[in-house]
Amino acid sequence: MLASLVGLTGNARAAIWTEPMWGLSMALVLPYASVFMLALGVPDEQIGLVATVGTVSQVGFGLLGGVITDKLGRRATTAVFDIVAWSIPCLIWAFAQNFWWFLVAAVVNGAWQVTQNSWDCLLVEDADRAEIPRLYSLVKVAGDCSAIFAPIAALLVAQYGLEPAVRILYLNAAVIMTGKVALLYRWSTETRTGRLRLEQTRGVSTWRLLAQYRGVLGLILRSRGTLFSLALSAVVAAVTLVNGTFWQVAVNQRLGVADALLPFFPLVRSVLSVVLFFTVIPRLTHVLNLRRPTLWGFVVYLAGQLLLVAIPAGGDGPTASTYVLLGVCLLLDAFGAGILFMLTESLVALHVDRDERSRVMAIQRTCVMLVVAPFGWISGWLSGMDRAWPFVLTSGLLVLGLVLAARFWVTTHHEEMAAATDAP
Template sequence: MNLCLPYASVYMIALGLKDWEIGFVATIYMFTQVIFAFLGGPITDKLGRRKTTALFDFIAWSIPCLIWLRAENFWFFLVAALFNGTMKVTTNSWDCLLVEDAEKSQITRIYSLVISCGHLSALFAPISSILVSRLTLVPAIRILYINAFIVMTIKIILLYAFSRETQTGMIRVRETRGKSMASELYGYGGIVKIMLASRGTLFAILISALVGIVGMINITFWQVIVSKKIGIPDVLLPFFPMFRSILALVSFFTIIPRLTKADLRIPLLVGFGVYIIGQSILIFTPVNGGIKYLILCISLIFDGFAVGILAMLAESLVALHVDAAERARVLALLQMTIMFVSAPFGWIAGGLSGISRNLPFVLNIGLLIIGIIATVLHYRKNKEVEA
């Protein structure tokens, strides 16, 4: 998928979509995630973590790849977003499959390893560049979506073949056998009480929502500002995310392990602060001269580190504060809440981008400042409680 992502938004523009339509597709994608995050817990409990991941990975990734491949206008992308939004079911089931049989002390390291492997995929970005330079944008991206369909489908088969159901998963499958989805959804009332009673869970929701919103805006509109405002040629677009991913990967094995040895307050504050610097540099990158390439790379140095540490910390905070016995349903409600809060921001950022390509990133800076304030207040309150 990382072969396609650097071109996703400019692919839409090449097929005639406007900025607000790109933002609207992102919002529909997020709202679909809200619905399926809500349903994800009961589905994961009834089918099991392993089967749920295989089935909904195919619905959420393989099918949309075929739609993106044949896309001709706004409506194709809207339908693909509806299918793609079901990925929130597998966000739930995959998280359970990944960490339910793990020791709590290992969870942060597990997420670091998985995210690192994800960043390794960006090293294949030159393939996209070569195709675009030889075939032009639209034909090249269509070929990349064929490749994405094949590779993602193989991934689904391999994961199903070589994984095993978790202990908690087997218990929940037995407990929910013969029960309707409606009865499982009705049980969410007690889960809400569990969540509201935990300050740590509420903090994890806020941090995950902020990181998710900023990441969504960055992924969707970074290509637009770099291509349409700063004037970077389309053929070079994949190299910048590759550079960012390499930096994130290096930080995983150098800086981040040192930062996360203590409590998570310092790495959270560092991550938010560094992200603000990166976004600010992006906004002020000049549009003329070769210096813009250097300044854009400096921006990505800060972004790469921030994305690496905040993605890992957001996942870890949720995993650490989730009630183990009700992990699937708690994660489902967490994801639903996060997506519900995040959903309008795709449309908002699209409208802002139509006014100025800089404004989505000004919005990001405001959200990151909220993250700093929330982190300071949360850990200050924790100290008061301990005292």
């Protein structure tokens, strides 16, 4: 892992080495996002609705993502839509007063699905296919390392209170994310496939390119591997949406953990994830077949969600045993979420048609978001009744993912090539 990090070149180096800037911007404020809404009088159901509307927005932007990426190029698309998706919504969040501000920001923030497509293409299109799982491991590690800045948020909340501190953090995020965009644009170059698609789409209307999605959809429907990776991605994305929206709410409102302590939970989870990515996870994923580590990921993640549900909510606030059990939850989540992020992203990239990567991945992400969209509202409705219930839902989803991986696994091209190389 260290050798891969030091040896990165080209776009992979630009993308991964700028990723820790996420920690000085969005990672500081995300632990407070839902609690901030509660503090402004937004109830659980409306928090869930904001998550669902944001996901629906991602569906629309995701559908356009492939066309935009091909028309503007991977590099320019990432720069323009990162500003739209992060810098602008951060300013809206910083001055938010009620539910409607958060709703508007969620709609604009949905543009990140465009950059998710273009950024992925920028990361992997010029890379060796065999290196793709390792690249996504480094992306996860870079994101996790960014959590070391979490104490900054805790100090601000302790000093100024929740609402003023979160507004400051959102303003900070707008500035830092803009700087991240500028550095990535400066250090990256357009990919070979990107230059080819720029030539092929020059003079072709957006509507005509959208109409061509019919043929791309056929590529997806004819590929068992693509459909399989899409299903796993949808399960993991739904669990991620629910956890990202309500984990902090459950810890804060159900278990009574103080506001100032909330950023330390992502910090601990991220530190554990980094340690696991440099120790256990490479040993599990450095195999020909990725099926077994995927199964382990679902099992361990499921254990963490069930344990969170089982932690008793004491009326007198959290006890020492509460923090111990939360620590175990964080360990299980760090392993499960970490390995599943890396493997599901890698499976999508490994199964995709290389010549149609941007459009295929755009449709895939659109389909995933369509499936995931209702889970924001559903989890908000469940949280309004009992703040442990959203994690009963995620547990069921992880059981579904476990069954899919166990019974319907499709071998990747990478696994087939590796097996052929090792054959006598």
